[in-house]
Amino acid sequence: MQESSKVSLSAFEQQLVTDANWILTKNRIIEKVYLLFGNLSEQYKREPLLQQLPAEILLASPKIAKGENYEGLPYVMLDYPRCFGKEDTFAIRTFFWWGNFFSITLQLKGKYLAQYAAVIQQNIDQTANENLWINTSDEQWMHHFRKDNMIRTTEQKQCISNKKILKLAVQCKLEEWDEAEAKLASSFQQLLELVQEH
Template sequence: MENFYLSPEEASIVYSPHFIQLKNSAMEKVMVMMGRLQEELAEYDRGSDFPFEPEWLQQGPKISKGEQYKQLPWVMLDYPRYFSKKAVFAFRTMFWWGHYFSCTLHLAGTVKETFREALVDGYTKLATAGFQVYQQEDPWEHDFENGNYKFIGDVSFEDWKEMVDRYSFIKLAKPFALEHWGGIITEIVAAYATLLSLLNNKGRA
């Protein structure tokens, strides 16, 4: 028989609207933060010489939110946001309740092949900057638990080259502690700049 009785801790939340009101207020502030972050990323793009293909920016930014990424609320910003059947060029920032912020560069298909040499040659820069590489076959997991990611600095250069070629996509990511709240925008823009600089140096003939 299912137990539908509340524990004292559950009851303390159910009997009061205050927790949900605070949670909703916090989520609205995250949405505002993501909007500001998108503006800062776009401002960086306007001042850089990164060779974006026109279609990589045509889809525009997207901010989305939900309640159930592994049973917890989340907010995502996708900018730049280019997803097609043949290629992906996306930079995703995620807030995951109770865990962290994260930013992820997702390259796939023809885009990944364009930047393959830059990715291989960027091994030291990525390792030094503390980036991690995604290890699973399903590209749509976003958290750093369960062995999803590994620090690039913890693999050899030879293993790194194999990781770059392992799948039709690659995801490079960094988590940021929630305690860094006030500096998150600056830190994520800096990570974005590091990634674009790495790709720009060697990404084109």
């Protein structure tokens, strides 16, 4: 008979496993992110620039979802507008990642990327926006801002028309929680302005 190895906890793990308050606090914070994203979804729906988009992009209502394991950490996301197809995508994802950041990302693929690539390229070229990031990979579900996924648009000229998937994103620090709603709403408008011809 094989002897099972002992599973023990570190002193810090022992302290946490006996304290329910930190999990309850985490749950309250996630609830507050849901409330924040609910407020944002209402603001997003009132954005006049949405009316310039094809009608099918606006058919689905905002969706808020959460998970426990994006690179091992909890997250919450709000998708609106959200038009996800196998071949074609037009979506804006607002993302909360525990211990890391808030972000908001315009994601285009297929016919929507083809439709908007030239005007987005022109708008990016005309504005040197230090806060705007662009994807370096074609991985649709990566949300981190490391170099294997995102770089600032000012760091390197990216040819948008060569991409299979385009993601343009703005990041907001968790330390700026009290300003996050206003910053994310403003970034939502900025991302929509990128698809507008001027």
